[in-house]
Amino acid sequence: MGALDEEHFNKEIENGVELDCLDLGFEDQPETVAIEDAVKVLLQGLGEDINREGLKKTPLRVAKALREGTKGYKQKAKDIVQSALFPEVGLDDAVGHAGGAGGLVIVRDLDLFSYCESCLLPFQVKCQIGYVPSGQRVVGLSKLSRVADVFAKRLQDPQRLADEICSALHLGIKPAGVAVILQCSHIHFPNIEPPFLDSNRQGWVKALVHSGSGVFENDFADVWDDFLSLLKFRGVNVDKTLMKDSKQQCWCPSQYSSSAEVTGQPSTGMVTAVTSILISLGENPLRKELAGTPTHFVKWLMNFQNANLETKLNGFACARMDPLKQNGEAGHDKRMYTELNLSFCSQCEHHLLPFYGVVHIGYYAEEITPVIKSRLQSIVRFYGFKLQVQERLTRQIAETASSLLGGDVVVVVEANHTCMISRGIEKFGSSTATIAVLGLFSTDPAARAKFLQNIPNPASGGSGF
Amino acid sequence: MGALDEEHFNKEIENGVELDCLDLGFEDQPETVAIEDAVKVLLQGLGEDINREGLKKTPLRVAKALREGTKGYKQKAKDIVQSALFPEVGLDDAVGHAGGAGGLVIVRDLDLFSYCESCLLPFQVKCQIGYVPSGQRVVGLSKLSRVADVFAKRLQDPQRLADEICSALHLGIKPAGVAVILQCSHIHFPNIEPPFLDSNRQGWVKALVHSGSGVFENDFADVWDDFLSLLKFRGVNVDKTLMKDSKQQCWCPSQYSSSAEVTGQPSTGMVTAVTSILISLGENPLRKELAGTPTHFVKWLMNFQNANLETKLNGFACARMDPLKQNGEAGHDKRMYTELNLSFCSQCEHHLLPFYGVVHIGYYAEEITPVIKSRLQSIVRFYGFKLQVQERLTRQIAETASSLLGGDVVVVVEANHTCMISRGIEKFGSSTATIAVLGLFSTDPAARAKFLQNIPNPASGGSGF
Known part of the structure; x- marks a missing residue:
């Protein structure tokens, strides 16, 4: 690293920006x-x-x-591949199917992100790549990932991304064939119902695309079945019949107008x-x-315009639930209620990138009324729709909920931050959690523990990316 | 990027190495x-x-x-943090526990890798970080990841890594407290049985360590319970009682000699x-x-010394199972047998880094004998223990198994490559699969499909990292 790097490092300190x-x-x-x-x-x-x-x-x-x-515009995938082709004897003769080649080579579950060319928001990609070597030649496995990344780091559409990865690898490796499957997830636009909204993953627009060359050119070739079977062992369940439909229409929710807009x-x-x-x-x-x-x-x-807080806060204050005491202390007549998994979407003010997730709220009250849930969801949405940081969002929700519900409130915010995956950090699996506690929840660890135990584990449920 | 980068890119093409x-x-x-x-x-x-x-x-x-x-030796964590401290009002008063601070902030499931100071092999780390802000100050979330990375990219021991991350964050943020939990996995040494070998994850040596400062200094503080609860939502199950024991002994299997050595x-x-x-x-x-x-x-x-192939191959040939026909064609008297999840460990010849996983073998035979499994495991181990590439390993196992079992053999190798996570690529979730097919399996897609359907999905079983 030496002198150059020291200088760069000092620059970072000066500017407070990332060492990307x-x-x-x-x-x-x-x-x-x-x-x-x-x-x-x-x-x-x-x-x-x-x-x-x-x-x-x-x-x-x-x-x-x-x-x-978007640095992929300046990179040439073909050269990356050709710098790491290795001779492997025996790949054209004894072992093989698919026209005498040496059997499938698959790299599974590459996490990528790209930018949607239709709205400039990042979208996330699970990438599956297979190829059938030919000409006694294999490519370094990491190059498959490198090449996929070159095309992901451009403004993209899922199908074009799959096609470009596939054809670049085909040109570079000259194999018997290349197969690419991409599972793409795009954040939704508030108030718009796009046609590809996944009902299981609230708020995510999904696209499943594939591209094949050579022995994979025919979608019905047996080698596709081999490829899909080899993906399945790791829980990648791609149904061949599902791979047919999302080619025609643009997936980006920005393309669809809404009456609620x-x-x-x-x-x-x-x-x-x-x-x-x-x-x-x-x-x-x-x-x-x-x-x-x-x-x-x-x-x-x-959607994240700076709104007049005071006006809105008055609105929330007026909506106070009657049965709750304003400064009520938890007595034996109060019970703990929870509102879990209130979804939100916000925009990180440090990077102007979305962060999104769920809010869990716990409070003590004498009784629960059906309007509370919708009020709490409104509070969550209100504080989400502005430039934010998660810590402030958590505190603001807690303070406002407290003025509505009495003083004993706990708020947990669980979120995924696009800025943790899209700037050279690439911590794809990471998530953040913040908590704010008021009244009884701040003084009584048992109350806190009881609330926290109520929060469901999404690993067994299926939210998040 | 401009001129500097173009030059760098050209260099990469010339040398065939990574654009790291x-x-x-x-x-x-x-x-x-x-x-x-x-x-x-x-x-x-x-x-x-x-x-x-x-x-x-x-x-x-x-x-x-x-x-x-190991570039972390040249980086200064404190400076990284201090360049991204943001004022957040309200974090010292209204909302809070833990001495008036603003509640926990947690970043979960950061994937890191580090190098074991005792044997120079990389080990993998799931990192959980929490801190309680104080002084009306929060730190950019990605900085927690950056700082962890600075210390991971050195020669390390799990406990020291946890302590260094913790104290660097404490010094940098000056919060009410910092908590760090690391779940570390170290590849095992062949023929050595280290004391921390995880029985559920064959061949992995595990260490669970934690470090706490400020309000986390006392292992029994309530705030640890909050932290562990907030981790649990995402399936990170860390038992407080388990966090006590692995501090004393060195975890690295290289420290333990073996009689089988x-x-x-x-x-x-x-x-x-x-x-x-x-x-x-x-x-x-x-x-x-x-x-x-x-x-x-x-x-x-x-372990990966270049051995004399011919000698060993003769050994395998002599061990041919009698009941199997040498050039037998699959008739109605033959049935498909499978040997699944034969584990192996090998060393990537391109990067001198381990790759490891399981081999699945399918074959047609008239009957199965109990010695076949151990013979196949020997073949798998033999070809694993040398400098390899996965494609060649797959072919060599298929060819040798075929000479032992008759001509109808299919071999699938599923592996994780350390080189996919430890050189700036950092595709932590990725895995590779290769297949070689001989005889009937190369001509009959139905036979292939039948075999592939038999392979269990480790997502529901629990192998791999």
């Missing part, structure tokens, strides 16, 4: 500065003060993350700012698929 | 060259031809991977080579914990 892969030199480039300027326009459009502490470095963070996340026409200044970001990333904003992207991204952002 | 984080400049540094020279000594000590195709670039790959994997005294030249690697990484080989490391690493490597 390959971002040496990003900082002072005109493209980065242009994106920073555009992000400032967007923040101001949201009614934010761009000089407040949490936002001061946001434009630079966003610019670096976007450039890091209230935001109106997005500001020209913000749309122009996003267009300039596309140009800075090296894209052509006139490309057909990008025509609506600036508008879509601004529409998404406007 | 921060390795710009590694290549020509004297430390890298010294490690390359040491790796050549090790390869020759294994009886390998360092000029054969698969090994030509191995010394450079190993050198870069080791330097990348056959390798004898490792060569001085190889031991000296590993010592020089430690020096090149910036370590002091005289440090107490490193005293036995060169010997341990060489002992590990010697």
